[in-house]
Amino acid sequence: MSLLxxxxxxxxxxxxxVADEISFSVGEGEALGIIGPNGAGKSTLFNLITGNIAxxxxxxxxxxxxxxxxxxxxxxxxxxxxxxxxxxxxxxLTVFENVxxxxxxxxxxxxxxxxxxxxxxLADTGLLDKANVPAGGLTLLQRKRLELARALATExxxxxxxxxxxxxxxxxxxxxxxxxxxxxxxxxxVIWIEHVLHALTSIVERLLVLNFGRVIGMGxxxxxxxxxxxxxxxxxxxx
Amino acid sequence: xxxxxxxFKVETGTRASSFSALIGxxxxxxxxxxxxxxxxxxxxxxxxILTMLVLAQSWNLLAGYAGLISVGxxxxxxxxxxxxxxxxxxxxxxxxVATLIAGLFAALLAVPTALFTFRLYGPYFAIGTWVVxxxxxxxxxxxxALGGGTGTSLPREATRxxxxxxxxxxxxxxxxxxxxxxxxxxxxxxxxxxxxxxIYRLLRSKQGLGLAAVRDNEQAARAVGVDARRMxxxxxxxxxxxxxxxxxxxYVQKARISPDAAFSVTDWTAYVIFIVVIGGIGTIEGPxxxxxxFFLLQNLLSDYGSWYLLMLGLVGILIMLFAPRGLWGAFxxxxxxQLFPVRRMLVGDPLAHTPKGGPHG
Numbered sequence: 001m002s003l004l005x006x007x008x009x010x011x012x013x014x015x016x017x018v019a020d021e022i023s024f025s026v027g028e029g030e031a032l033g034i035i036g037p038n039g040a041g042k043s044t045l046f047n048l049i050t051g052n053i054a055x056x057x058x059x060x061x062x063x064x065x066x067x068x069x070x071x072x073x074x075x076x077x078x079x080x081x082x083x084x085x086x087x088x089x090x091x092x093l094t095v096f097e098n099v100x101x102x103x104x105x106x107x108x109x110x111x112x113x114x115x116x117x118x119x120x121x122l123a124d125t126g127l128l129d130k131a132n133v134p135a136g137g138l139t140l141l142q143r144k145r146l147e148l149a150r151a152l153a154t155e156x157x158x159x160x161x162x163x164x165x166x167x168x169x170x171x172x173x174x175x176x177x178x179x180x181x182x183x184x185x186x187x188x189x190v191i192w193i194e195h196v197l198h199a200l201t202s203i204v205e206r207l208l209v210l211n212f213g214r215v216i217g218m219g220x221x222x223x224x225x226x227x228x229x230x231x232x233x234x235x236x237x238x239x
Numbered sequence: 240x241x242x243x244x245x246x247f248k249v250e251t252g253t254r255a256s257s258f259s260a261l262i263g264x265x266x267x268x269x270x271x272x273x274x275x276x277x278x279x280x281x282x283x284x285x286x287x288i289l290t291m292l293v294l295a296q297s298w299n300l301l302a303g304y305a306g307l308i309s310v311g312x313x314x315x316x317x318x319x320x321x322x323x324x325x326x327x328x329x330x331x332x333x334x335x336v337a338t339l340i341a342g343l344f345a346a347l348l349a350v351p352t353a354l355f356t357f358r359l360y361g362p363y364f365a366i367g368t369w370v371v372x373x374x375x376x377x378x379x380x381x382x383x384a385l386g387g388g389t390g391t392s393l394p395r396e397a398t399r400x401x402x403x404x405x406x407x408x409x410x411x412x413x414x415x416x417x418x419x420x421x422x423x424x425x426x427x428x429x430x431x432x433x434x435x436x437x438i439y440r441l442l443r444s445k446q447g448l449g450l451a452a453v454r455d456n457e458q459a460a461r462a463v464g465v466d467a468r469r470m471x472x473x474x475x476x477x478x479x480x481x482x483x484x485x486x487x488x489x490y491v492q493k494a495r496i497s498p499d500a501a502f503s504v505t506d507w508t509a510y511v512i513f514i515v516v517i518g519g520i521g522t523i524e525g526p527x528x529x530x531x532x533f534f535l536l537q538n539l540l541s542d543y544g545s546w547y548l549l550m551l552g553l554v555g556i557l558i559m560l561f562a563p564r565g566l567w568g569a570f571x572x573x574x575x576x577q578l579f580p581v582r583r584m585l586v587g588d589p590l591a592h593t594p595k596g597g598p599h600g
Contacts, residue, residue, distance in 0.1 A: 050462065052458065052462070071461070072461045072462050073461045073462075073464055073465065073467070076461075076462055076464040077464050084459065084462075088458060088459035088462075089455075089456070089459070090460070092451065092455050093448075093452065094583070094584075096585045097451070097583050100448060100583060101448055101449060101451075101452040101460070101465065102464070104448065104449075105445075105464040105465045105466075106463045110445065111444070111445040112249070115249050119247060119585060132582075132584050150463055151463075154463055154464055
């Protein structure tokens with residue numbers, strides 16, 4: 001059975017169609033990559049899935065329940081964890097407190113019941129030495145890690161990652177991929193928007209290609225990257 | 240992925256905070272004894288400081304923690320005061336019991352006003368709260384039994400026969416007026432201490448952590464499962480209750496009410512905002528510092544007529560320019576001292592005794 005299922009989901013902003021009858025599904029524990037040129041509607045698709053933007057038409061089902069009209073908070077509680085493309089830390093709270101908010105509210109635990117898990121997540125995401133620093137003082141890289149840490153702390157069944165590998169060095173990217181692989185190996189389904197293709201393809205089993213709000217291809221990474229349409233539109237190569 | 244973590248703990252206290260708990264206890268003991276030690280005028284001044292402190296702490300919770308910038312909190316002062324007057328004059332209820340009823344009624348009033356104002360954001364919310372306050376003021380000015388637009392006084396017997404006044408008179412030889420001042424002062428002291436205690440407890444709880452998250456970034460807070468709306472509504476109702484209690488208590492002591500005074504935006508909101516902002520918004524210490532400074536300014540400048548307001552404005556501007564986080568904020572930034580710490584510090588090394596290779600990056 002599929003964990004997440006979108007059926008003909010559309011969204012228009014005035015004359016601009018940002019999501020055009022998007023249908024796809026992600027199975028329990030699966031990893032799906034989303035690629036597409038800038039402005040293709042990738043982040044919008046995430047916002048539709050997490051409820052930050054309401055769909056005009058179509059249905060979004062998650063874990064068998066219809067969540068199309070459910071607000072973001074409830075979607076988080078039902079098991080969706082997300083990162084924002086532009087990191088959104090709680091700036092005056094410390095890094096540990098940032099993760100603790102997600103670990104206690106998102107995972108529906110008591111505050112002290114979330115301490116151990118949250119400290120563990122800080123260790124896993126390499127933020128432990130920054131635990132008591134206000135999140136407003138973090139660098140971009142650290143902010144991106146914090147996004148991941150916070151999403152993990154909600155104990156998601158589906159993790160939505162929005163361009164978290166961008167701007168990292170080779171070594172940092174390697175470490176990040178290892179972290180995400182470990183999360184995925186524990187049975188968490190992942191949907192990952194990324195421009196850093198080698199990072200993406202080392203994890204995901206399938207790729208979905210978006211262009212102008214429309215799904216123009218979906219399949220195994222090798223097939224997708226070989227397809228003519230994708231090479232023309234996404235890579236900008238004349239074939 | 241999750242590692243067994245043996246050796247760390249989470250702390251919120253600091254050395255300064257345990258010191259401040261001792262000082263706080265000492266101040267409280269001294270404050271209880273005040274009516275026996277100082278003349279009546281000073282007791283009335285302290286009563287004023289304490290009730291303004293309750294209003295300031297409430298507004299600070301509302302604006303500094305929940306991000307709800309209201310300029311209409313006078314609605315709860317006025318409504319609380321009128322409820323108390325109504326209960327005393329129309330039903331012959333003891334003023335102290337009536338004050339409690341007033342707090343509950345203020346919280347009840349907050350339900351319909353929240354339904355209206357919570358549809359608005361930012362500056363629109365602020366204006367909305369003011370409009371609500373004006374509407375309630377105009378409605379109560381129509382209430383002939385309580386004096387309509389000109390207002391009315393509490394019957395002399397009501398404050399003289401207040402629960403506890405007789406006791407003070409008989410055992411400590413106080414005059415009736417003295418005894419009622421002492422009593423309202425003690426109630427204000429209890430209310431101020433309870434307000435600070437309640438807010439501090441809230442901020443240290445899981446709900447307080449969620450509230451801080453909502454304040455910093457509402458969208459992100461919702462995305463990690465915090466019910467931002469419920470959180471704000473809870474704070475709005477709580478502050479309405481506290482503000483209503485303070486309003487009723489202020490008017491037990493004043494014993495004379497009119498719609499214009501009880502719903503005064505200057506007295507119950509502008510001054511309160513001034514106190515919170517110069518002291519330091521978003522801290523519990525800020526309003527305490529602010530209310531003391533406000534009282535001193537008011538006494539120093541009271542002989543200068545309207546220059547007084549100009550000076551207040553000037554002080555406000557100077558502090559905003561040179562200490563945008565208020566006097567306490569500037570002090571705390573420099574020294575790192577916090578008397579009411581709420582930060583959860585991860586102390587010790589969670590990775591001790593764990594196999595190597597845990598962390599990445």
